[in-house]
Amino acid sequence: MPSKSKSQTREPSKSSGDNHGTVDSEGNSEEIHEEVSDDSKGSPYDEGEKGKRKRASQSSEGRIPKRTRNEDDEAVSNSRDKQERIGRLHKLVTGSNSRVVCGDSQSGRPERKKVTSNNRDLGKLRRFLDAPLEIFCEILEHLHPLDLLNLARSSRTLHEFIISRRMGGVWQSCLGAQGVPQLPHDVPINEPQLASMLFENACQACGTVSTIKIYHDQLLVRLCKSCLSYNVESGRKIASAYGKEVENDSGIYRLLPRLGRDKYLISDFKDVIESYLATRPDSEERLNFVKKRMIMNTATVEYNTALSHWRSNNYISKHVEANAACKERKESILAKLSELGYTMDEIEFCGSIGPDVSTRLDAIMWQPRKLTDRIWKSVSKELLGYMEDARRKLRRQNKKDALLSAFKSFCATYKQGHQGSGPTYNFGELLEFPSVKAALNDQSTTNIPDTVIPELEMKLPALCEGRAEMLRAECLACVNEERANVGLLPFDAVCLQRDIGEGSLSKALGVPTTDCALFAASTAFVAYAWYHRYDLDFSSLMKLFFDEPYPDNVRSSAQPAPWTPPRIQEDFAIDAEYILKSLGLPLNVTHEHMKDIARKISCKTCSNHPTFLWGGFIRHQAGHRNSKTKADYQFTD
Structure with missing residues (x-):
């Protein structure tokens, strides 16, 4: 089990067997072979000393003794640092339009808090430190890849342990549990790098935390839109910096994956060109290099296709799961409303009151979060307010439907007795009857009282007789009065x-x-429609009020306006x-x-x-x- 250690900045690790060419003080080249021990021996922390640094006298077995530094050693050390291999992610360039570069401090990675004490009380978790290593690894296999990445970053010791090669099986199990295709050996990244590329939502160049919905897995990096434009360039433009002969060499463009027709990751393409030019033309070394790069390119392209299918299937499965969760939540809310006495007609009518109410209802009902007692308590007040409003409006609409049916029947009978001429009366005026207004405003009943419609059938014929002449005389008197006033x-x-x-x-x-x-x-005469003034003659004025005396239905059609004295x-x-x-x-x-x-x-x-x-x-x-x-x-x- 790895022990605790103070969190420090991790230095680039050297791979085993790397040869670093140096130059001595006389200008002669020499090779210094450095042996790198296992993870436990290569760490500057001693597991038995609880994070304390090893003393100079406690050098590990098999390590070359440290020599006294002199001027020659300084030259060797500086040369070694310059030739040390830089990771490909460190070669990425941050775009000028990146939110981190533009000063958005909230968009980048959050600053990690520094731990100043290692004497924290672990409580019951202290027993976890005594668990066998096999049990600890088995637990790690059930973590999400993102959780495993965060665990590896929690301390230096855990990082060295979880990122080591012997943990490859754990990483493969974590990725396999998420359905990620198995990483081929010829693809030049490892499982931790793959997990970071697939599951983290941060740009690997600038660190901006954002939702990146455009993926470019063939480049084996995850970049935001701004950094992508700075790190990807046309292949011929990159190759032109190495001469016309290199630019016209078509074989170079097949040695690594491209984005689109002719876009390459600048840092990777430069590395390939430099390695390609480091070999002699038509030599066996160049042939082997080209063959290796072609195999790597083919494997990367094929793996990119597999990742595209995985992303698509993953999106579909998440979408299906989210829809199922939303449906379950909506059914739970409908069941709650039914228990409170609301009918399905009232619930459906509530969603058709207006766009604002409909949008808000969808936001409350259609979301994947499970309906709990706490959530119901927070949304019930608003939801029940909408339902009460819908109940009042639905009851009023049902009563108006009954009145509309009776008024249509009256108009049809009136036309038969007046040579096809309709009544000079409309539905808007019918709703102004005192008995009708009282029935519509009464929320204790769901239907029109039985006495209202017979009363209308008795009064309407008398109201319509001679009303056309009465309205004409009213308008004529208004005209004569206004002419005298002006x-x-x-x-x-x-x-x-x-x-x-x-x-x-x-x-x-x-x-x-x-x-x-x-x-x-x-x-x-003055008439207004949709806040615009219209000048109407008398015939148009009468058509406005009585040409269509009733709507098709009271739910969606406009109601005729009641007659008002003209001006x-x-x-x-x-x-x-x-x-x-x-x-x-x-x-x-x-x-x-x-x-x-x-x-x-x-x-x-x-x-x-x-x-x-x-x-x-x-x-x-x-x-x-x-x-x-x-x-x-x-x-x-």
Whole structure:
């Protein structure tokens, strides 16, 4: 069992059997062969001394005795450090747009707390230190690869033990439990590096913690978007730095995997080129190097395909599991609501009230977290509030459905007795009945009282008889009153006036006129729809309220607005009579006629001589009136 040790910065480890070429003081080259012992002997910590450093006199058996440092030794040491192999991850470049480089301290790896004391009380965990090594390894085999990586980083001793070669079987078991394809021997990474690439969510260049959803396993690294653009380059662009001959050597581009058509990891490609150029052309050494690299390249490409299938299957399985968990949670919530007395109609109606409520309900119900008593307590208040609102609205809708059915039946009967003319009454006005409003607002009942519909069937025929004439008289009185308020002549006087303008008799021939102010071209009523004002003539006003007296259904169709006393558009009458006088037309010309001939009129005062519809000319004249300019309206040829 590995013992505890003080956490220190891990130095790069030397592989067994590496030869480091050095140069002595006279310039002659020599080879220094350094023997590296096992993991336990190669560690600067003694397992029997609880993390204390070994003294100089306690050198391990088989290790070369330390020589007295002199100038020659300094030269040898510096040369050895320069030629020491650097890990491929240390050669990666951090992108300029990386969140770590841009100063986002929260996006990088969290700083590790330094432990200053090794005398912590382990309690019952102290017995765990006495467990056999085989038992400890068997426990490690059941860990998730990410947990095993974190455990290896918890201390120097555990790191040396878990990352050692003899733990390869443990790593393979951990990766195999997650369905990861077995790592081939020809792929140039080991199991811990594979686990870091597959399961960690940090960029291996800048350390930015983020969710990387675009993978490039053929490069055998995990990079964020910014670092990927800095570490990947076109193969020909990389090779051009070594000369034209190297750039045109097509064999180099087949020695390592590429991203897309011609993108390579810069550090790996440079290493391959330098190793390739270090061999003599057509030599056996180069042939062996090319053969080894081709085998490695093929294995990496095939393993990348296997990893792609694994990622896809892993995503599908997680998606299926998440959907099953979400479905189970939703069923649990529905069961809770049913126990509280809510029906399925009320639950379904709650999801159709509006987009905001529907989105919030999905957020509460459709998530993989299991519904516990604590979670139900936190969401029940909001959820039951939505359900109570849905219950009230559903009951009101059901009552309106019953009223709508009765009103449709009344309208059909009314048309049969009035030569196809519908009633001058709409569903919006029906809902304003005192008995109907009281029934709709009563939440204690789910249906309309039996007395309401018979009462409506008895009162509606009497209300509809003569209502059209009554509304017409109401609108006419409004027109005459507003004309007097703005200083216009009464419409009866307008109809008797003949001296309107020069040549008016000849131009007025064949022009339809009216004796009712409601149908005159100078009369318009104010109407609003979707916050926009519309100027409507009397016929359009009546169609707005009574052309469609009821909706198709009360759930999704717009409700007809109840009749309201109309309001005349005062400026419309003033501007319309000014235009009619300019054209030499009678002031009692009909609104329909002016809508038909409006395209034949133009404003000669404006440079472009614009033409409009009749309502457009009224607004155009309002602009001239506000700017106090005189407009000249004429008929176009």
